[in-house]
Amino acid sequence: MTQTIGLIGGMSWESSAHYYRIINQAMRERLGGVHSARSLMFSVDFGEIERLQHDGDWEGLTARMIDAAQRLERGGADFFLICTNTMHRMAGEVAASVSIPLLHIADPTAAAVAAAGYGRVGLLGTAFTMEQAFYTGRLRDAFGLDVLVPEAADRAVVHDIIYRELVVGDVRATSRAAYAEIIARLVARGAEAIILGCTEIMLLVQPADSAVPLFDTTTLHALAAVERAVAGQG
Incomplete structure (x- = not known):
């Protein structure tokens, strides 16, 4: 059984949809047949994220990413991804908030x-x-x-x-x-x-x-x- 991939998505959902497609297509290619990836996604409201970004409220953004990572951990993810480059600004704080590893983009x-x-x-x-x-x-x-x-x-x-x-x-x-x-x-x-x-x-x-x-x-x-x-x- 493969590990369960945790995904913090929605930033934006346009690219998160491609994450889901690429991951599942690649898993099928690796394992054959009709295999797909074991995954969990917590998708945020990008309207809220975008506003906080441009307001410079990185503390508020960090709190939201920590909450998302903890939800994925509770849901059973073995490791997780933040599906956006920008929000890796707080990668260290988010990684430290959970016991599962972060795969840095x-x-x-x-x-x-x-x-x-x-x-x-x-x-x-x-x-x-x-x-x-x-x-x-x-x-x-x-x-x-x-x-x-x-x-x-x-x-x-x-x-x-x-x-x-x-x-x-x-x-x-x-x-x-x-x-x-x-x-x-x-x-x-x-x-x-x-x-x-x-x-x-x-x-x-x-x-x-x-x-x-x-x-x-x-x-x-x-x-x-x-x-x-x-x-x-x-």
Whole structure:
């Protein structure tokens, strides 16, 4: 029996739905037949989360993530994922609040980048992820990656498209073109690969939009969860 995967989702549900799909498809490929993943998801109201994020109420957000993690632990999850990059800002506090391990979203992504031989990466994500040290610092300190983020005006474009369009499933060709231009500027600055460091960006950006490889945190995180669940089966 595989381990039970806990998922804190809803940030946004658009990307959480892809987590569920990727995890179950990968589990079926690993185990064959009609197998699927043993999983629990606690899905938050992103309207509340988004408001607290932009109000800068990280204490309130931490309390909500701790509550969600504890619910998953009580429900029987063997380990858990926070299905968003931004909310890993409080990963340490959330992990410390439960006895089951957290699979950090940056780790499988950074490991894949390093395994592919890349040392300098461009990072796209919310302003919180691109500008605060909780994410870029982990990539640098734990994995030795040199992380480039877009210039201020480009960061604003990336952030606004996420919150105004992607979290509600609005995928626009004009926004794809804008992201492609921002990626090109990161490549011109020396980025050897691009981390799609927001779980919604995979809805918009495709390999054809970049001259260098893309590393999608949603897919890599979900696949790492399957590997852990299979490896830990009793």
